[in-house]
Amino acid sequence: MSQPVSTLPLCEARVAALVAGVVVIGAGQAGGRAVETLRAQGFSGAITLIGDEPDPPYERPSLSKEMLHVTDQETIAWVQKPEFYAANKIDFRPGTRVAAINRGQHSVTLEGGDEIKYGALIIATGARVRHLNLPGASLQNSHYIRTLADSRALRQRLVAGSRVVVIGAGFIGLEAAAAAVTRGCAVSVIEIGSQPLGRVVPAQVGAYYEALHASHGVKFYFNTSLARFHQRDETVIVETGTGDMIPAETVIVGIGVIPNAELAGNAGLPVERGIIVDEYGCTADKFIFAVGDVAYHFNPLFDRHILLESWQNAQNQAITIAKNLTSLAGAVPYAELPWFWSDQYDVNLQMFGLAEPEADCIIRGNPKTKSWILFQLKSNRMICAIGMNAARDLRPARDLITMGAVLKSEELADISVPMAEILRREKRERALVG
Numbered sequence: 001m002s003q004p005v006s007t008l009p010l011c012e013a014r015v016a017a018l019v020a021g022v023v024v025i026g027a028g029q030a031g032g033r034a035v036e037t038l039r040a041q042g043f044s045g046a047i048t049l050i051g052d053e054p055d056p057p058y059e060r061p062s063l064s065k066e067m068l069h070v071t072d073q074e075t076i077a078w079v080q081k082p083e084f085y086a087a088n089k090i091d092f093r094p095g096t097r098v099a100a101i102n103r104g105q106h107s108v109t110l111e112g113g114d115e116i117k118y119g120a121l122i123i124a125t126g127a128r129v130r131h132l133n134l135p136g137a138s139l140q141n142s143h144y145i146r147t148l149a150d151s152r153a154l155r156q157r158l159v160a161g162s163r164v165v166v167i168g169a170g171f172i173g174l175e176a177a178a179a180a181v182t183r184g185c186a187v188s189v190i191e192i193g194s195q196p197l198g199r200v201v202p203a204q205v206g207a208y209y210e211a212l213h214a215s216h217g218v219k220f221y222f223n224t225s226l227a228r229f230h231q232r233d234e235t236v237i238v239e240t241g242t243g244d245m246i247p248a249e250t251v252i253v254g255i256g257v258i259p260n261a262e263l264a265g266n267a268g269l270p271v272e273r274g275i276i277v278d279e280y281g282c283t284a285d286k287f288i289f290a291v292g293d294v295a296y297h298f299n300p301l302f303d304r305h306i307l308l309e310s311w312q313n314a315q316n317q318a319i320t321i322a323k324n325l326t327s328l329a330g331a332v333p334y335a336e337l338p339w340f341w342s343d344q345y346d347v348n349l350q351m352f353g354l355a356e357p358e359a360d361c362i363i364r365g366n367p368k369t370k371s372w373i374l375f376q377l378k379s380n381r382m383i384c385a386i387g388m389n390a391a392r393d394l395r396p397a398r399d400l401i402t403m404g405a406v407l408k409s410e411e412l413a414d415i416s417v418p419m420a421e422i423l424r425r426e427k428r429e430r431a432l433v434g
């Protein structure tokens with residue numbers, strides 16, 4: 001699966017890229033990694049990187065973590081130092097928005113009317129936050145977390161003794177809740193579902209995070225919809241569907257994101273959840289690629305299209321596709337097992353694979369402690385491993401998932417059997433058979 005495969009469409013895009021250059025729309029993590037990789041691979045054609053934010057590409061994970069914990073220093077993970085782009089002859093255009101893709105002319109139109117020609121186009125427009133649509137929701141004290149500017153504004157608001165209401169108990173909402181608690185705020189979390197993280201992890205992990213936050217004094221309102229926000233001087237009153245009135249100085253909204261796929265859709269490219277691309281990141285137009293949060297990509301490991309909102313995917317998909325655009329050896333499919341992490345208080349969660357509601361759950365260790373793992377198995381093969389402070393045992397688990405190993409639940413649950421030993425045995429047995 002990871003063998004290079006020559007593909008004619010990519011050959012055409014490669015030649016076109018060399019002749020007329022590569023344009024990348026979106027200067028986030030994926031866009032930044034794409035242009036960096038093109039130059040690292042020796043690509044000598046023109047590169048234009050167009051981003052509507054004022055900053056050079058940066059990574060977002062710290063925005064809901066370290067950035068919120070202190071106000072006296074900023075933890076910004078730049079993809080490359082700001083001077084990198086000019087030094088590498090990359091025409092970086094910050095604060096610039098692409099308004100349209102003109103496939104017939106092989107060009108993009110900028111807001112303002114300028115046109116830029118491309119040989120190959122990479123769409124790395126990411127996603128935007130989903131906004132609350134209810135009376136009062138645009139009040140001054142409501143905060144979302146997607147950009148550096150968002151995080152800078154929010155960190156000033158997390159004053160010790162103030163009240164914070166978080167709407168949505170997903171990863172970003174919970175990370176912000178943990179940061180607010182750490183800063184000395186009184187935090188309430190309102191969630192429409194029956195427990196935290198309900199869309200992405202099994203119930204046992206959700207219950208663990210509920211208990212973890214409750215132990216830090218967070219108050220949860222589950223199965224709770226919202227009616228409206230009221231502004232009373234400096235205070236926002238969040239009125240729930242059941243009539244509760246929850247006052248706060250700051251409201252943080254984390255109710256998911258929407259892929260920025262409209263440019264592609266308006267240009268006639270197929271969009272479903274995100275921009276539909278194959279395992280080479282290629283859209284229905286052989287000169288246009290999409291990577292990162294906006295790409296609904298075919299992953300050969302799952303034999304289906306998936307949409308991921310993760311650091312790993314933004315990074316490695318962009319690198320793979322940029323390498324393919326420059327490689328004479330042929331194209332390599334992007335086929336990685338998804339990996340995600342989250343930091344809340346002193347708990348580091350890492351997740352390999354994608355959780356499925358119907359899969360069997362096996363617990364290794366004690367969920368009442370700070371370190372344990374939940375495995376998901378289907379037909380005795382591991383499909384997902386979610387570990388809390390358990391990085392060492394997760395690495396063998398990751399390999400067992402990719403190998404498609406047939407496993408015994410009792411053994412996985414037994415902490416006296418090292419995970420590394422299970423992996424070693426599996427490799428030995430395969431070597432014997434092979």
Ligand SMILES: Cc1cc2nc3c(=O)[nH]c(=O)nc-3n(C[C@H](O)[C@H](O)[C@H](O)COP(=O)(O)OP(=O)(O)OC[C@H]3O[C@@H](n4cnc5c(N)ncnc54)[C@H](O)[C@@H]3O)c2cc1C
Nearest residue numbers: 026028029030052060061098125126292293309310311314
């Ligand atoms: C607060 C936060 C915390 C996170 N924490 C984690 C974590 O702990 N672990 C993890 O694995 N992942 C995490 N993620 C997810 C990860 O950061 C994203 O998956 C990643 O940033 C996606 O990168 P991207 O380049 O595809 O998109 P983005 O980073 O969204 O970049 C896209 C860029 O394109 C710009 N753009 C859009 N449309 C246009 C246009 N028409 N013209 C010009 N520019 C345009 C956007 O403004 C943006 O700058 C987190 C995300 C956030 C927001």
